[in-house]
Amino acid sequence: xxPPKQAAARANAxxxxxxxxxxxxxxxxxxxxxxxxxxxxxxxxxxVSHPDLEVTKLDAGSYTAGQLAMTAxxxxxxxxxLIEVSGLAAMNDDFLTDxxxxxxxxxxxxxxxxxxxxxxRGKKLLDAVKAAGAPVVDCQPLKKDADKAxxxxxxxxxxxxxxxxxxxxxxxxxxxxxxxxxAAACRQLIEDxxxxxxxxxxxxxxxxxxEATAFRVADxxxxxxxxxxxxxxxxxxxxxxxxxxxxxxLAMKVRTVAKVAGARGxxxxxxxxxxxxxxxxxxxxxxxxxxxxxxxxRCVRILAEADAQVKGExxxxxxxxxxxxxxVALAARRx
Amino acid sequence: MSVxxxxxxxxxxxxxxxxxxxxxxxxxxxxxTGPPGSGRSNAARxxxxxxxxxxxxxxxxxxxxxxxxxxVMARTHADVTFVxxxxxxxxxxxxxxxxxxxxxxxxxxxxxxxIVEDADRMPERTTNVLLKAIEEPPxxxxxxxxxxxPADVLVTIRSRCRAVSLRVPPVEDVADLLxxxxxxxxxxxxxxARAAQSHVGVARRLAQDEESRRRRxxxxxxxxxxxxxxxxMVAAANLVELATAEAASSNEQRDAEExxxxxxxxxxxxxxxxxxxxxxxxxxxEEDQKRRAKRSVTDYLDRALxxxxxFYRDVLMIQLGNAVELxxxxxxxxxxxxxxxxxxxxxxxxxxxxxxxxxRVTTTNVAPLLAVEAMTVSLL
Ligand SMILES: [Zn+2]
Numbered sequence: 001x002x003p004p005k006q007a008a009a010r011a012n013a014x015x016x017x018x019x020x021x022x023x024x025x026x027x028x029x030x031x032x033x034x035x036x037x038x039x040x041x042x043x044x045x046x047x048v049s050h051p052d053l054e055v056t057k058l059d060a061g062s063y064t065a066g067q068l069a070m071t072a073x074x075x076x077x078x079x080x081x082l083i084e085v086s087g088l089a090a091m092n093d094d095f096l097t098d099x100x101x102x103x104x105x106x107x108x109x110x111x112x113x114x115x116x117x118x119x120x121r122g123k124k125l126l127d128a129v130k131a132a133g134a135p136v137v138d139c140q141p142l143k144k145d146a147d148k149a150x151x152x153x154x155x156x157x158x159x160x161x162x163x164x165x166x167x168x169x170x171x172x173x174x175x176x177x178x179x180x181x182x183a184a185a186c187r188q189l190i191e192d193x194x195x196x197x198x199x200x201x202x203x204x205x206x207x208x209x210x211e212a213t214a215f216r217v218a219d220x221x222x223x224x225x226x227x228x229x230x231x232x233x234x235x236x237x238x239x240x241x242x243x244x245x246x247x248x249x250l251a252m253k254v255r256t257v258a259k260v261a262g263a264r265g266x267x268x269x270x271x272x273x274x275x276x277x278x279x280x281x282x283x284x285x286x287x288x289x290x291x292x293x294x295x296x297x298r299c300v301r302i303l304a305e306a307d308a309q310v311k312g313e314x315x316x317x318x319x320x321x322x323x324x325x326x327x328v329a330l331a332a333r334r335x
Numbered sequence: 336m337s338v339x340x341x342x343x344x345x346x347x348x349x350x351x352x353x354x355x356x357x358x359x360x361x362x363x364x365x366x367x368t369g370p371p372g373s374g375r376s377n378a379a380r381x382x383x384x385x386x387x388x389x390x391x392x393x394x395x396x397x398x399x400x401x402x403x404x405x406x407v408m409a410r411t412h413a414d415v416t417f418v419x420x421x422x423x424x425x426x427x428x429x430x431x432x433x434x435x436x437x438x439x440x441x442x443x444x445x446x447x448x449x450i451v452e453d454a455d456r457m458p459e460r461t462t463n464v465l466l467k468a469i470e471e472p473p474x475x476x477x478x479x480x481x482x483x484x485p486a487d488v489l490v491t492i493r494s495r496c497r498a499v500s501l502r503v504p505p506v507e508d509v510a511d512l513l514x515x516x517x518x519x520x521x522x523x524x525x526x527x528a529r530a531a532q533s534h535v536g537v538a539r540r541l542a543q544d545e546e547s548r549r550r551r552x553x554x555x556x557x558x559x560x561x562x563x564x565x566x567x568m569v570a571a572a573n574l575v576e577l578a579t580a581e582a583a584s585s586n587e588q589r590d591a592e593e594x595x596x597x598x599x600x601x602x603x604x605x606x607x608x609x610x611x612x613x614x615x616x617x618x619x620x621e622e623d624q625k626r627r628a629k630r631s632v633t634d635y636l637d638r639a640l641x642x643x644x645x646f647y648r649d650v651l652m653i654q655l656g657n658a659v660e661l662x663x664x665x666x667x668x669x670x671x672x673x674x675x676x677x678x679x680x681x682x683x684x685x686x687x688x689x690x691x692x693x694x695r696v697t698t699t700n701v702a703p704l705l706a707v708e709a710m711t712v713s714l715l
Contacts (some may be wrong), residue, residue, distance in 0.1 A: 304709030
């Protein structure tokens with residue numbers, strides 16, 4: 001509706017990793033962990049240039065009129081100031097008013113970082129901030145595995161440690177469900193290892209995770225190794241792994257194979273189209289050789305059935321997941 | 336504007352409810368039934384306003400101007416309890432709390448009204464808890480239950496309730512309402528009403544939001560691109576993504592509207608800070624909205640599947656030689672080509688696949704993407 005503003009917002013966009021201090025910085029979007037990292041980045045960069053930085057934190061929801069101007073007013077010794085305002089998504093009207101006023105009269109030697117978690121509250125202020133040319137860090141949840149893998153690679157690059165492509169994927173599969181957990185795992189691996197991180201390292205640290213177990217079962221089944229898949233499945237169930245993530249992992253594997261099965265083009269093109277890594281595409285293509293279209297259709301339907309069954313439609317969820325693993329392994333052997 | 340005016344295409348129901356609202360002692364339990372979009376809960380809410388309206392003259396009840404009417408319509412009247420489940424079903428615990436609340440005397444109005452917006456999402460055990468309260472309600476409490484059809488609630492409850500049956504309003508009536516109430520261009524209003532299959536809320540959104548129209552169009556065209564397993568998997572992912580996007584954008588709009596309405600009914604100042612009492616009301620609303628957002632993705636997925644179903648419904652009509660008015664009239668050429676390449680039996684089987692997926696997605700907590708994938712590969 002307002003192309004100039006949108007264009008401005010896009011022009012101001014910076015990643016959370018690269019954001020530099022500016023008179024006003026807007027950090028917006030629902031992924032709170034990335035927002036925290038963006039604010040850390042700004043704070044760390046400021047501390048380098050201003051060792052005696054004065055940091056003040058405000059909450060836009062319980063804000064009282066005048067606080068912002070008072071905090072931003074020049075101090076006696078002229079040290080740098082950083083004001084971090086959180087909770088803009090629930091900002092009260094006082095903050096809206098003061099925030100708008102501040103944009104017209106930005107204080108010197110002050111960096112104001114605004115964090116808005118999403119929603120329509122205070123849109124007027126956000127638009128004004130964007131129109132004023134402030135850098136905007138968009139913090140969206142990392143939904144695709146490719147995005148999470150890119151995040152891991154970025155963490156390792158920043159940490160000055162190498163990690164193998166397959167190890168990135170293993171790490172995402174093991175702890176990728178939660179971004180802050182994924183980041184913590186990266187930090188631990190970077191700090192604990194002295195050489196390049198391999199799948200073995202990831203396995204050693206996070207192999208006991210439910211997700212990792214489930215993915216190993218799924219790998220074996222989709223690869224047509226029925227007896228191996230079933231024995232790993234029995235072991236997993238015996239150690240108390242819930243059937244629900246097992247079915248989810250199988251579905252994810254079969255989904256990847258089914259998507260890649262009929263797709264034409266180079267691995268890189270397909271990877272881009274489906275949000276995967278090229279090596280993942282290559283592996284899925286090798287798996288796909290074992291599968292016919294009919295087998296894929298049958299297995300997707302069996303898995304949907306199994307998902308309903310393990311979530312309460314059937315009395316025996318263990319039987320349901322065993323049946324699904326068997327069906328997938330058998331289907332993969334034909335062809 | 337009176338509270339009855341927005342119940343478009345429901346003249347007999349309006350007459351029934353107006354008379355009941357003016358009665359000295361109305362029946363103590365009512366069951367509002369009708370297909371999605373016919374305005375079940377709107378009718379129940381209007382009736383509650385009619386019951387509590389402050390006008391002395393009986394025929395003016397439901398005036399839409401008094402404080403009681405305003406607050407009931409804004410869902411903030413102290414004597415009206417709304418029960419809309421954010422989870423998929425109403426739990427026993429919630430039912431018990433309701434029954435306790437229903438014992439209270441009304442604080443300011445003539446009646447205490449409990450509106451259960453999803454009576455069909457009550458399991459039998461829960462229903463039994465409510466049954467006792469509905470059988471012997473306190474003298475000043477009136478229950479209003481809403482469900483798609485009478486068959487969706489237990490016969491023991493049904494037999495205690497006076498029935499209010501809303502019909503699918505004709506496309507013309509929905510279009511008229513959009514023109515009259517929302518100032519929408521008549522041609523656009525008609526197209527939207529037809530595409531929404533007379534669902535008033537959906538029609539309004541389609542008419543007012545171009546993105547929403549574009550999303551619906553992409554959903555309806557999905558079958559045209561299904562040429563293999565890979566395409567089916569991609570189509571499933573797109574469908575879930577489109578429904579999620581529609582849910583998010585529609586919630587955002589509705590949340591803002593509700594907030595504005597609440598502020599108005601509270602008499603909030605145009606400028607300056609809100610007094611603390613109002614702030615806590617707003618916070619309460621925001622919490623409700625957050626809870627509701629969780630469920631709405633499922634609801635919008637159901638809506639997307641309904642749109643998809645309309646494609647096959649049109650195809651079937653063409654195959655049976657009965658294609659006078661198609662839901663997806665702009666797609667007629669594509670639909671005819673598709674219809675010519677298959678048989679009605681296959682189309683019916685595909686409609687069954689969509690319908691059983693709708694049922695699975697709305698009544699169980701299966702992974703939506705996997706359920707939709709199983710559907711799209713069955714549509715090949
Ligand atoms: Zn009134």
